[in-house]
Amino acid sequence: MTCLAPTDTSISLPTGLVIFDCDGVLIDSEMIASRLLAEALNEVGSVITATEVHVRFTGGSRGEMLETCRNELGIIAAEEVIARWEARLFPTFHAELQPVPGIEALIAGLDRPICVASNSRIARLENSLGRLPLRAVFGEHVYSAEMVARAKPAPDLILHCLTRMGVPAHEAVMIDDSPHGIEAARSAGVTAIGFVTPGDPRQDRAEVLFAAGAVAVAYSTLELARLLGS
Incomplete structure (x- = not known):
């Protein structure tokens, strides 16, 4: 499929399963996490801002975060x-975390199966998405990279979702704000849509997502809803 602007309605997308990434797509968690990680890193002598943390760490697995630190x-x-x-993240999520603006209305308008595929550990999912009413709409279909051998950008988690949901790859769409997720979807044979979270400080984010294989990039949940036909 050709990469098109998010407002171009000529793009044809699968109409089956929608696989959502969690952080930065469903929940507005990433700047909270970046702020707190910057604080923890500064405490051990690493002079780094929350924006720099956001650029270097966001979208990676816990293992990748440890590797970057070392x-x-x-x-x-x-x-x-x-x-x-x-240890600081979960209480702060409890106090501050909100859904990405408009995502609840978007999901409510979808008449198709949905699930979550996140590189976050199960404990983090329970203490982030799990604290919001939005969690209930996904039922048992919230999948963590802990459930498979390899996190995104490997296709393992996306393939796990397809198996659990009983949907072939060509009938599914993946929504992710990270090139890791876009690459994972494409490797699994799933159409990928990039999402730029409102307020994301990273430059040229859409270009990065297109380069990873996204067929379109949405800059808001309204644009995403148009792409998904909800």
Whole structure:
């Protein structure tokens, strides 16, 4: 399929399963997480801003975060830093976390199967998405990278979703704000739509998502709803 602008209604998308990434697509969690991680990193002497954390860490698995801390920031006790960050993250989510604006209305307008495919660990999903009423609409179909051998960008999690939902790849669409998720979807044979979370500070985000294989990029849930026909 040809990459098209999100307002171009000529694009033809599968009309079956919609697989949603979680952070930055369903929940407005990423800047909260980046702020808290920047604080934890600064406490051990790594001078880094929340925006820089957002650019370098967002969308990666926990293992990739640890690798970045060790290899790029030179933090020996990376596991301790990430554990400290996670301990602060869940209470802050409880106090501050909100759905991405408009996502609840979008999902309510979909007359098709839906599920979640997230690189987040199960505990984080329970303490983020699980704290919001939005969690209930997905029932048992919230899938974590902990459930498979390899996180996104490997296709394992997307293939797991397809198996559990009983849907062939050509009938599914994946919505993700990270090139990892776009690559995972494409590797699994699933059509991928990029999403740029309102307020995302990263430059040229749409171009990055298109380069990863997105057939379209939405800049709001209204644009995403038009693409999905909801």
